[in-house]
Amino acid sequence: MTRVPMEGKVLNENEQVAAELRAEFARHGVFAVNLISSPGSGKTALLERTLESFAPGRRVAVLTGDIQTDADAARLAKYGFPVRQITTAGACHLDARMVRRALEGWDLATIDLLFIENVGNLVCPTSYDLGEAKKIVLLSVTEGEEKPLKYPGIFYKSELMVLTKTDLLPYVPFRPEVAIANARSIRPDIEVIQLSCQTKVGFGRWMEWVEAQVLSHA
Amino acid sequence: MHEMGIASSILEAVRTETAMHTPARARKVGVRLGEMAGIDANSLSFCFDALVKGTDLEPLELAIEPGSTDQLEFAWLELEEP
Numbered sequence: 275m276t277r278v279p280m281e282g283k284v285l286n287e288n289e290q291v292a293a294e295l296r297a298e299f300a301r302h303g304v305f306a307v308n309l310i311s312s313p314g315s316g317k318t319a320l321l322e323r324t325l326e327s328f329a330p331g332r333r334v335a336v337l338t339g340d341i342q343t344d345a346d347a348a349r350l351a352k353y354g355f356p357v358r359q360i361t362t363a364g365a366c367h368l369d370a371r372m373v374r375r376a377l378e379g380w381d382l383a384t385i386d387l388l389f390i391e392n393v394g395n396l397v398c399p400t401s402y403d404l405g406e407a408k409k410i411v412l413l414s415v416t417e418g419e420e421k422p423l424k425y426p427g428i429f430y431k432s433e434l435m436v437l438t439k440t441d442l443l444p445y446v447p448f449r450p451e452v453a454i455a456n457a458r459s460i461r462p463d464i465e466v467i468q469l470s471c472q473t474k475v476g477f478g479r480w481m482e483w484v485e486a487q488v489l490s491h492a
Numbered sequence: 493m494h495e496m497g498i499a500s501s502i503l504e505a506v507r508t509e510t511a512m513h514t515p516a517r518a519r520k521v522g523v524r525l526g527e528m529a530g531i532d533a534n535s536l537s538f539c540f541d542a543l544v545k546g547t548d549l550e551p552l553e554l555a556i557e558p559g560s561t562d563q564l565e566f567a568w569l570e571l572e573e574p
Contacts, residue, residue: 275519275570275571275572276516276570276571276573277568277569277570277571278509278513278568278569278571279567279568280505280509280521280522280566280567280568280569281565281566282505282565282566283564283565283566284498284501284502284505284523284564284565284566285498285501285564286501286505287501365494365497366494367494397494397530398494398530400528400529400530400562401494401498401529401530401531401564402494425530426527426528427527427528427529427530427531427562428530430528430561430562431528431562460528
């Protein structure tokens with residue numbers, strides 16, 4: 275028996291497509307962001323409020339991933355910006371090939387900001403680079419404070435944690451400071467924004483974050 | 493459950509690597525897996541064994557070694573000369 279060294283990433287093919295996408299996004303000055311959370315944490319709601327706040331003509335587009343249905347694309351298309359649904363037909367995450375296929379026919383030169391809403395899942399999307407500039411993880415206050423510890427991978431890879439549904443804080447035992455401390459025990463420099471898509475408290479900070487990112491990737 | 497896709501990627505790479513060492517056969521592949529990679533080692537082993545079973549790669553084994561943070565990389569391949 276001989277042992278030979280073997281090099282390379284296991285998901286080498288995905289990494290290659292993701293690197294090509296990243297280069298394309300950079301060439302056209304597109305800020306691409308990958309939104310990841312459990313099902314029901316409010317990814318689509320956050321995007322609805324975000325699109326709603328943009329002036330017509332804003333150069334924004336959305337890819338939204340789900341296992342089945344185009345319900346999210348229908349929700350998001352109302353705001354008049356380009357939206358495409360990626361239906362994974364069973365796959366629990368988006369991969370770089372799906373994103374590349376979904377972008378076909380779109381002129382990236384006309385887009386400054388691309389939201390990629392991943393399939394609701396805190397585990398599988400962690401492993402698949404989509405060529406995004408940043409990953410964002412959403413955690414709603416109706417989930418557990420310990421989620422960052424249970425699903426460390428995604429909190430480790432995300433630069434921003436958005437705590438959603440904060441209008442429900444009076445009714446649930448969730449302590450934001452504990453959740454934040456847990457997230458920072460995994461990734462000390464993770465940024466945190468707390469907001470409610472119902473009352474819009476904290477929403478301004480989210481929009482400031484988005485605009486700053488768009489500017490720095492232009 | 494994305495471990496099936498990952499196991500399938502490992503097998504594909506093993507086939508490619510083994511082809512470069514013909515006529516040797518691959519017996520065991522070593523992969524480094526970090527704690528932050530979002531992959532369950534037991535689940536990956538289960539999927540790997542399920543995919544190998546009944547194919548020409550049998551009895552190929554998977555060895556998972558601890559890796560750094562989100563590492564998911566190949567380490568080595570054990571080959572058996574005919």
